[in-house]
Amino acid sequence: MKIRFLFKKKPGLVKSGLVYVALYLKDAVELISTGQRIRKGEWSSTDQFPKEHRGEVAKTITNVKSRISKAITRLEAREQVVTPFSVKQEFNHFENERVNQQLAIDKKQKENTKSIKGLATQWMENSIFHFELSTQKTVRESINQFLEFLTKSGNGSIERRELTDPLITAYERYLQENRKLANSTHGKRMKHLRWFLKTLGYNVDSIKIRTGKKEIIALSIKEVEQLEKVDVSESSELQKAKDMFLLGVYTGLRISDLKRLNETRIINGRIRMTLQKNDKEVTIPLLAKARTIIDRNGGRSPRISEQVLNRSIKIVCSKAGIDSKLTIRINVAGRDIDKEEPKFKLITSHTAGKTFISLAPQWFGLSPAEVAAIVGKDLKTVLNHYYKLPHESAIEKMEFHDK
Numbered sequence: 001m002k003i004r005f006l007f008k009k010k011p012g013l014v015k016s017g018l019v020y021v022a023l024y025l026k027d028a029v030e031l032i033s034t035g036q037r038i039r040k041g042e043w044s045s046t047d048q049f050p051k052e053h054r055g056e057v058a059k060t061i062t063n064v065k066s067r068i069s070k071a072i073t074r075l076e077a078r079e080q081v082v083t084p085f086s087v088k089q090e091f092n093h094f095e096n097e098r099v100n101q102q103l104a105i106d107k108k109q110k111e112n113t114k115s116i117k118g119l120a121t122q123w124m125e126n127s128i129f130h131f132e133l134s135t136q137k138t139v140r141e142s143i144n145q146f147l148e149f150l151t152k153s154g155n156g157s158i159e160r161r162e163l164t165d166p167l168i169t170a171y172e173r174y175l176q177e178n179r180k181l182a183n184s185t186h187g188k189r190m191k192h193l194r195w196f197l198k199t200l201g202y203n204v205d206s207i208k209i210r211t212g213k214k215e216i217i218a219l220s221i222k223e224v225e226q227l228e229k230v231d232v233s234e235s236s237e238l239q240k241a242k243d244m245f246l247l248g249v250y251t252g253l254r255i256s257d258l259k260r261l262n263e264t265r266i267i268n269g270r271i272r273m274t275l276q277k278n279d280k281e282v283t284i285p286l287l288a289k290a291r292t293i294i295d296r297n298g299g300r301s302p303r304i305s306e307q308v309l310n311r312s313i314k315i316v317c318s319k320a321g322i323d324s325k326l327t328i329r330i331n332v333a334g335r336d337i338d339k340e341e342p343k344f345k346l347i348t349s350h351t352a353g354k355t356f357i358s359l360a361p362q363w364f365g366l367s368p369a370e371v372a373a374i375v376g377k378d379l380k381t382v383l384n385h386y387y388k389l390p391h392e393s394a395i396e397k398m399e400f401h402d403k
Contacts (some may be wrong), residue, residue, distance in 0.1 A: 001025040001082060003068065005061060007043045015040055019061050020051075021068055022082035030084035031089060032068060066092065093322035114160055117147055123196055132256065134306060149174050165206055168193075172207075175338040183210040200268035217346045218358040224249060225324045228289075238319075240302035241312035243293045247301055248289040248352025252360070252375040255306050255349040262300035280376040310348045316342035357382060 002024040009017030016039045020031040036057045044051045050058045071090040077080050121141050128136050150156050151172050158167075175181045175189055187210040195206045219227065227246065228329040232238035247258055256276045265273045286294070293298075294300065305311075323342040357375060360366045372379040 001072075001084065001087070003065060005048045005065070007038065007040075009040060009046075019043075019057065021061070021065050022240070023068075023087055025084050026194060028084045030088045032064070034064040046168065067095070069312050070094075072358075112353065115157055116150065117156065119160060119200060120147055120196060127199065138188065139192045139195070142189045142348045143196055145175075145179075145189060146171060146193055146196075160200055161347075163197075163200075163202060166355060180221055186210045193363075203322075215341070217326075217351050218250070219322065219347075219351065220355040221359060221362065223317075223320075224341075224355065225361070226320040226322060227317060230316060232316050232319060237304070238312050238316050240297075240304040241309050242316045243297060243314070244304050244309055245313045245349070247290055247293055249355045249359075250287045250293075250350065250354050251284050252356035252371075253284070254353055257308065258301045261294070263294075266294070276377065277374045282374065282376040283310050284374055306349055313347055313349070313351075314344050317347050318342075320344075322347070337339055 004022045004024070006020045006022040007017055008020060011017075018035050019034045019038055022033060023030045023032070038050060038057050041055075042051055043049075050061075052058060068087060070092050071087050071094065072082055074094075075086060075090055080086060089092075116222075124140055128186055131139065138348050147156075150158065150281060153167075153170065153174075155167065161309075171193075172190065174185075175186050181189065188282055190207055190211050194207050194209075197204050197207075227242065232242055238400070244255070244258060247253070247261070248255065251258070251261075251271060253261070253271075254275070254277065260273065261271065265271055265287055269286055271282070271286055274281050293302075297303075299390045322344045325340055326343050326346060327338055327340050328346065353375065360371045360374070361368075366374070368382050369379050372382040
């Protein structure tokens with residue numbers, strides 16, 4: 001197959017034309033444009049090449065010819081028939097890939113010249129809508145706090161390429177020393193920042209997430225009975241909070257899944273659904289008490305937000321007399337301190353699921369593995385975070401033998 005350069009000028013008054021690479025094999029001919037335009041007087045019809053051999057046009061068309069030769073080499077390596085048409089197809093395929101790769105590089109370089117503030121605003125406006133509304137709110141709080149730090153530290157207008165690990169480390173110290181955030185809140189701020197920085201292609205491996213030690217608060221059987229008996233029917237909000245919380249106690253479901261609970265997810269007296277947090281499918285018997293709550297709320301769970309539930313359930317539990325004193329360890333500005341609180345103040349939507357897990361062995365005789373299967377959690381998680389059975393059992397046995 002012959003490979004030649006070809007100058008083609010459109011008919012008329014146009015004094016310039018395009019340079020092509022022509023592929024000849026017997027009667028088959030294919031033209032591949034080099035994209036280079038040249039004046040007729042600058043083209044040597046004898047050499048079939050630009051008169052200025054070292055000019056930019058000459059360099060570019062020679063480069064195109066070289067890439068066509070590579071296309072031929074690839075075809076031969078795959079033992080495919082080399083024809084003008086097959087070479088043109090192979091060349092176009094790799095040219096498209098080359099262009100796409102260059103576009104990606106250009107896009108990345110363009111992103112690097114954008115300000116962090118602009119990129120963060122764009123991300124919050126367009127890319128966090130798939131989170132729950134409560135999560136969207138805390139994500140915005142976290143990112144806005146980071147932008148506030150950049151402004152205060154004189155970095156309010158920095159671009160993506162100027163973002164460095166030392167600056168992120170300075171922000172971590174700022175949260176702890178200036179804002180005096182507890183480890184749990186500090187960890188949440190840094191976690192949300194990691195989410196954003198990942199979208200910029202920033203290496204977030206060095207960003208460590210602080211975690212606060214959370215006390216596992218669960219109700220006893222007696223306290224559940226107290227909650228069941230308390231009358232809060234004078235307030236629709238308190239009644240919904242009580243109903244939703246007890247549904248969590250009876251099923252072990254998180255509030256995000258309880259909100260989705262309706263008749264379509266109750267089949268033959270069992271709740272069947274895919275959990276939002278980990279996509280696990282669970283089947284949970286719908287207890288008679290839970291059925292009563294579903295029926296009272298029109299065939300579904302009560303309509304109440306997590307924020308309202310967390311606020312109202314404390315009032316309900318206070319009215320129920322769940323007020324024993326608890327000493328908990330909390331983290332304030334990076335320091336662990338002990339604090340005494342009445343139990344109702346520590347109760348949240350998470351308490352409901354923890355109560356189910358804690359009481360299921362007593363109520364139903366379930367093993368930890370069976371409890372884990374019901375609630376859709378890993379057995380290791382259930383044992384490590386919800387049960388202290390070996391320790392408690394050891395204490396009871398020692399005290400029994402000491403009598």
